Amino acid sequence: MRIAMVGLRGLPATFGGIEKHVEELGARLAQRGHEVTVFCRPSYLTQATNVPAEFGYQPPAGRRPGSYRGMILRNLPAPEGKGLEAFVHSGLAAGASVGKGYDVVHFHALGPGLFSPIPKYLSRAGVVQTIHGLDDERSKWGRGAKALLGAGRRFSHTVPDEVVVVSQDLGNTYRELYGRDTIYIPNGGPTPTRVAPGATLERFGLEPGRYAMFLGRLVPEKDPGLVLDAWSRLDTDVRLAIVGDSANTDLFTADLRARAATDPRVVMTGYVYGEDLSELLCNAALFVQPSKLEGLPITLLEAAAYEVPVVVSDIPPHLEVVPTSGPGHRVFPVTDADALAAAIKAELADPAASRAAASQWSAQVAAHYNWDLATDRLVEVYERAARRR
Numbered sequence: 469m470r471i472a473m474v475g476l477r478g479l480p481a482t483f484g485g486i487e488k489h490v491e492e493l494g495a496r497l498a499q500r501g502h503e504v505t506v507f508c509r510p511s512y513l514t515q516a517t518n519v520p521a522e523f524g525y526q527p528p529a530g531r532r533p534g535s536y537r538g539m540i541l542r543n544l545p546a547p548e549g550k551g552l553e554a555f556v557h558s559g560l561a562a563g564a565s566v567g568k569g570y571d572v573v574h575f576h577a578l579g580p581g582l583f584s585p586i587p588k589y590l591s592r593a594g595v596v597q598t599i600h601g602l603d604d605e606r607s608k609w610g611r612g613a614k615a616l617l618g619a620g621r622r623f624s625h626t627v628p629d630e631v632v633v634v635s636q637d638l639g640n641t642y643r644e645l646y647g648r649d650t651i652y653i654p655n656g657g658p659t660p661t662r663v664a665p666g667a668t669l670e671r672f673g674l675e676p677g678r679y680a681m682f683l684g685r686l687v688p689e690k691d692p693g694l695v696l697d698a699w700s701r702l703d704t705d706v707r708l709a710i711v712g713d714s715a716n717t718d719l720f721t722a723d724l725r726a727r728a729a730t731d732p733r734v735v736m737t738g739y740v741y742g743e744d745l746s747e748l749l750c751n752a753a754l755f756v757q758p759s760k761l762e763g764l765p766i767t768l769l770e771a772a773a774y775e776v777p778v779v780v781s782d783i784p785p786h787l788e789v790v791p792t793s794g795p796g797h798r799v800f801p802v803t804d805a806d807a808l809a810a811a812i813k814a815e816l817a818d819p820a821a822s823r824a825a826a827s828q829w830s831a832q833v834a835a836h837y838n839w840d841l842a843t844d845r846l847v848e849v850y851e852r853a854a855r856r857r
Contacts (some may be wrong), residue, residue: 469571469850470503472593474561475554475580478508479536480519483685483712486576486600487765488708489634489655491537496843498538505533505540507561515633518560525694544855554579555616562586565593571854572596575628578603578620584627594853599638599650601763605711606689626776629853632846634764637784651849654788663747672709672735678820679707680754680782680812683745683770685715686724689761691781696727697805698756698812706816710736712749749774754815754822759783760802772833777826779811796825 471489481487507777508528513675519525519536527541528534534541544564546557557607558575562583565573566836573587574599588595604617624631625648633639641647665676684690692710693779699708728734740748749755755771756780762785769776769789777795781802793799796817815822832844 469730469854471497471571471850472561472565472568472570472573472708473503473504473506473576473585474504474565474573475558475576475747476508476608477542479506479539480525482522483715483739485655485763488493488766489598489600490576492656492839494539494738494844495537495844496839497847500651500847502760502847503540504538505542506536506544506809507557507564507786508541509553509557510543511553512548513577520730542556555582559583559586560772565589568853572600572850574850576600576813580618580620580626581624581627582616582620584623586626586663588629592857593849594630594855594857595628596630596632596849596853597624598632598634599642600634601638601761602641605761618726629856630849631838632849635762635785637786640764653842653845654837655766655769655833655851656842657765657773657837660773661743661746661748663743663750665751666745666746666747669751672737674694674707674709674735674748674751675749677753677774679709679752680710680756681709681748681752682756682758683711683749684718684757684759684765686710686712687717688716688720689759689848691758691760691803692724694722694803694808695756696731696734696759698758698809700778701805701809701812704813704816705733709748709752710733710734711738711740711745724783746774752776753819754812755780756788756808757781757810758802758808762786768832772830772837773825775827775830777815777822777825778813779808781808789837790829794825796822796827797829 475487476490498504525536526534526541544560546553563586570593573593575581583595587593608790625646632653633651638650639650642650677689683693728736755776757780764785779798782799790797798811801813809833
């Protein structure tokens with residue numbers, strides 16, 4: 469089949485769950501003989517300095533397509549600006565998919581799905597949309613952006629031939645609110661790259677097994693400030709690494725940096741990718757994810773793959789991955805700083821037992837959250853959507 473991917477920044481994936489999602493699925497689809505075209509934004513900075521040569525990365529330049537892991541990369545123009553870039557680029561990509569003979573046009577997230585009627589009614593392509601989260605509930609957006617995303621949510625349960633959700637919780641939402649049946653295809657976990665402690669830890673002043681880490685975009689719904697609150701309640705010399713940076717949330721991020729500067733145990737690393745990120749994951753004592761809103765966070769699956777003990781908030785998507793609370797995988801009530809501090813203290817009290825329990829939990833996660841299984845299911849979705857059209 470010929471497949472177009474719409475709604476991501478670009479590839480190779482650096483930060484952003486949708487980019488990682490499309491990279492892993494798109495590469496596997498290409499391996500199976502499908503032609504996968506990914507529409508990219510020219511402003512996307514891949515920082516792809518450590519891409520293995522066998523991945524065949526060739527960036528697109530103007531109208532000339534690039535390539536990566538067997539996928540075709542095509543740039544389309546988009547103005548820079550919060551929200552506007554994604555909106556304009558998705559509309560242009562939807563238009564560019566018409567008349568090109570695609571069997572499937574696959575939209576990712578609510579906002580880009582605003583343009584799903586274009587291939588639906590102007591082409592014979594099957595239209596698939598993956599819901600990665602309820603983006604209209606994210607607090608970083610202003611009133612206008614939330615209105616557009618709300619319209620995108622309405623389109624998402626009426627226009628696509630097939631709707632895919634990455635968590636069972638999202639599937640329940642679509643069934644209960646809209647009566648729309650969806651296909652549950654969860655994200656997969658990575659194949660871990662084992663990296664010994666070295667230059668990355670040294671750069672950030674960290675010691676193996678002597679730091680906890682938060683990993684993700686610094687946005688209100690991921691609640692990184694709660695980790696700072698909890699850390700201030702702990703009497704420990706274990707350090708805290710906040711790994712991530714602004715995602716159109718500069719004022720929020722500046723406030724976090726000011727708060728972190730008051731505690732010498734805290735280091736804010738900015739975005740970290742590739743082997744540098746693997747080095748941080750390999751040597752962390754603990755992974756903390758206090759989010760108030762998620763779809764199905766790939767960062768949590770990354771921590772599981774690296775067998776890092778985790779402490780997560782009790783929102784439904786987290787509970788799908790961490791159904792029980794105990795050593796190596798603890799759950800605390802969302803937004804409760806005292807409970808988070810107590811869970812962190814319990815994990816740091818016996819690192820060996822925590823790591824052993826995390827290893828057992830990691831094997832259970834890997835059996836269910838698997839990119840190859842996800843690709844099998846997605847091909848079935850594509851075939852149904854294409855037949856329907």
